[in-house]
Amino acid sequence: MTEEKFQEFLREAAQDYxxxxxxxxxxxxxxxxxxxxxxxxxxxxxxxRWQRRAFRSPVVRWGVGVAAxxxxxxxxxxxxxRQAGQLVEGPDAEPAAEMAEPSAAxxxxxxxxxxxxxxxxxxxxxxxxxxxxxxxxxxxARQLLSTTRLLLDSPASDDAQMRTLLEDxxxxxxxxxxxxxxxxxxxxxxxxxxxxxxxxxxxxQTALTGQPGMAGVQGVx
Amino acid sequence: MIAGVRAGEPQAERALYDQHVDRVYRLAYRMAGDEDLARxxxxxxxxxxxxxxxxxxGEAALATWLRSIAVSVILNGLRKVKRLRQxxxxxxxxxxxxxxxxxxxxxxxxxxxxxxxxxxxxxRMVFVMHDVEGYTHxxxxxxxxxxxxTSKAQLSRARAKLRExxxxxxxxxAS
Numbered sequence: 184m185t186e187e188k189f190q191e192f193l194r195e196a197a198q199d200y201x202x203x204x205x206x207x208x209x210x211x212x213x214x215x216x217x218x219x220x221x222x223x224x225x226x227x228x229x230x231x232r233w234q235r236r237a238f239r240s241p242v243v244r245w246g247v248g249v250a251a252x253x254x255x256x257x258x259x260x261x262x263x264x265r266q267a268g269q270l271v272e273g274p275d276a277e278p279a280a281e282m283a284e285p286s287a288a289x290x291x292x293x294x295x296x297x298x299x300x301x302x303x304x305x306x307x308x309x310x311x312x313x314x315x316x317x318x319x320x321x322x323x324a325r326q327l328l329s330t331t332r333l334l335l336d337s338p339a340s341d342d343a344q345m346r347t348l349l350e351d352x353x354x355x356x357x358x359x360x361x362x363x364x365x366x367x368x369x370x371x372x373x374x375x376x377x378x379x380x381x382x383x384x385x386x387x388q389t390a391l392t393g394q395p396g397m398a399g400v401q402g403v404x
Numbered sequence: 405m406i407a408g409v410r411a412g413e414p415q416a417e418r419a420l421y422d423q424h425v426d427r428v429y430r431l432a433y434r435m436a437g438d439e440d441l442a443r444x445x446x447x448x449x450x451x452x453x454x455x456x457x458x459x460x461x462g463e464a465a466l467a468t469w470l471r472s473i474a475v476s477v478i479l480n481g482l483r484k485v486k487r488l489r490q491x492x493x494x495x496x497x498x499x500x501x502x503x504x505x506x507x508x509x510x511x512x513x514x515x516x517x518x519x520x521x522x523x524x525x526x527x528r529m530v531f532v533m534h535d536v537e538g539y540t541h542x543x544x545x546x547x548x549x550x551x552x553x554t555s556k557a558q559l560s561r562a563r564a565k566l567r568e569x570x571x572x573x574x575x576x577x578a579s
Binding site: 189190192193194196197198199200201203204206207208210211212214215216218219222 | 414418421422425426429430433434435436437439442443446447450451454512513516517520531532535536563566567576
């Protein structure tokens, strides 16, 4: 019995060792997609929680407050000399366009808020579609709702497009804040439908990519 | 295709998956001997590949890179399963009273299957990849991150262990 003969025998006999069936391609692919969607939602949720936690920290809040004050202060500071000059020059000057600049800080705040809403709604939609629990969502929606309403009452909503977007966000957030948990499959469909019909996420992403409010801020800074 | 996968395009991901899934699944099944486990290992291997595609620098072929991920997922997965099964066996042994039904002497095929199962996982991986699935030592060494010589040595040791386990059937391959 030579080593070669044994190896030959082994190679042949071992073909039956755990002989695999045809690979279930479609099933595995579906499982991969599901798992990746769940991971995506988890990442969005974590980012959202991190941002919320960070904003709760007094250091960050003070930081944001100081930054906002600086933005407004510098903006006003830049406008003041021109207005003074215009007073000397006489009534022909047109200060109206320049006077719009102070709302840049509000637009900055609005953009920051839109970013948070986008993360929250993305996580909510992926969770609800994949049947994962959305128990914390009503509380989070209520918090975002109060900021949305503040912004609606602020100069940030002077811009018609921003106002419409904020109003649609308000509507969706109201629906989520009233969501009653495990029995609410129909409710979830309504919320989903509401988001789809108004293209809320798409418009949020467009607004954030375009960052129209940021242009004003950069101009002030 | 790789650029598409990097950009997160589902079509590119699907194309990569279609191109490689059969070989990954075959290896996973050969090592696990169980449909569910093979499915889980294949799934995990692709998820990890999609997540880590940024790290693929194109120095090796995509198939080689993917195979090394699959091998690592399979070996880690088997380690976890073994730990769980050992715990279960421990519990069952504690609960068992008296001996079980006596089993007939296994035939050569069963004995070979048992002997391959009893190999350490790394030896078994080398043996399965080379003698069963037909990979070269070059491919095996790249997938397992070892020297070419180590792959050859491990195959030789695996065969020696199998020969030892099958000694009572020596006549069958000598004839």
